[in-house]
Amino acid sequence: MNTPIVQLSSIRKQFGSAPVLDGLDWQVMPGQVIGLLGRNGAGKSTLLECLLGLRELDGGAVRIYGEDVRNLLDATRARIGYVPQKSDLFDWLTPRQMLDYFKALYPRWNEAKVKGLLEGWGFDGLMQNKAISKLSGGEQQRLSIIRALGPDPELLILDEPVSSLDPVGRRDFLRELIDGVIEHGTTVVFSTHILSDLERVALDIAFLKDGKIALQGQLDELLEGARRVVGPGAVLDGVRLAGEVRRQRGRDGSVSVVTHGGAALGTVGSQPGVRVETMSLEDLFIEVTG
Template structure:
């Protein structure tokens, strides 16, 4: 009997350690893997290190220890062909403000053999960006859209976006998120984006990764987390007994007054629905609950 071949990871991060002088460590033995076709929403509190993690993923920031590989190559030493497979939208726009959008896109087109001019023209028209207006005179939302177009134009196999929708209105965010989904469905692109807008994650992030204390605390498909994760509260002994009886994984634990305890637990996939239905002490959680507990 033949076995299915697992896809080569788009990115592998192994035991990353990264800190800044005089500050607490940002990444602490962080390991993470991204696969082709995944859309991963990266969640973390302000200052948790999301931008640092994304920069380390792309080889833009060198860790003190550990290794990052992109498409099988060391991130700090990728060749031009591999670099052309990556799209990046940083949190702070790095557009050349003295250029017009037409000049900017023409400049970047020269670096990418897979540049899709039809996609560029379609998005420029749909998002109503003037081609010949100085970038410095575009609104913040238009500049962010232009940065996204630049990252999508060469049809990358890995697309990394750091707070990509912060300057967009709700209609602009929905349009952008549809574009992301189409990119994944059409090409199997791996997409990683950080955002603080939880409703956007519910629309498109098939996987969520929670950054806490310098590590990825949990990564899993959103629907699995909603189905399997429960909150339980009671005496410490009762909570422990229930956790063991369910065969559950403890994600977070909080000691409360009077010997009480609250736990966030993840039920086994094959028993999640049945177990949750049988015990009313297991309370369902939503995405906001997960964010508050896991970041």
């Protein structure tokens, strides 16, 4: 199946006079697991909210499963799970009351999965009958994840889903995400600042910068091809490398070029004074979004 599940075309969104998304084009294919990366304030949450129709666009269009996001059928909405960065739970209800409410809305609600997650994540009988407003931030985030996973979504959107979880909670969530979601072919878009988590989960990486997707590709291929080439300006000034991401000149006249086309460096790496360095995901993140 080569038809995108999500298609964003020339998306524009600004707050006041400041553009956040600027003519952004993006698509998500069935079964992709995409890690969305960007600096603080780059617009990751805004992008995900626009994708889901939770923010009105200033321009462009979004289609999910071929439907305009502004007019999704109820059956289509039922195929989507979402964990926002900030909890939006009905905090005057108890966890059990809230989950029963959503159970009535979703025809494919997986009660067995919900029960297993509640038990595995520490929601005993007493906890399930406690007002959500009385739960800790981590407990509320776990509950938000359970709500999103309950209907067995085909498309799962996660916006910093582990920001309030301790290391044990993060480990449990990632295990469930891998074993209970990704292994079943669910399409996932996962925004996080914890790069080690992303490396365990994501198969594709997309970098958001200046309101556009600056770079996207399979994680393994990007890291395999990512190189930093440093050498004299006299050597590198006249050379354009495949997949250039960033080019800088140092005070000493040296030039640093970051590329994700490492296999196409040719003879540049063997020139006098030139060194070629491999890069980690953190290195690539800093260079692409810097």
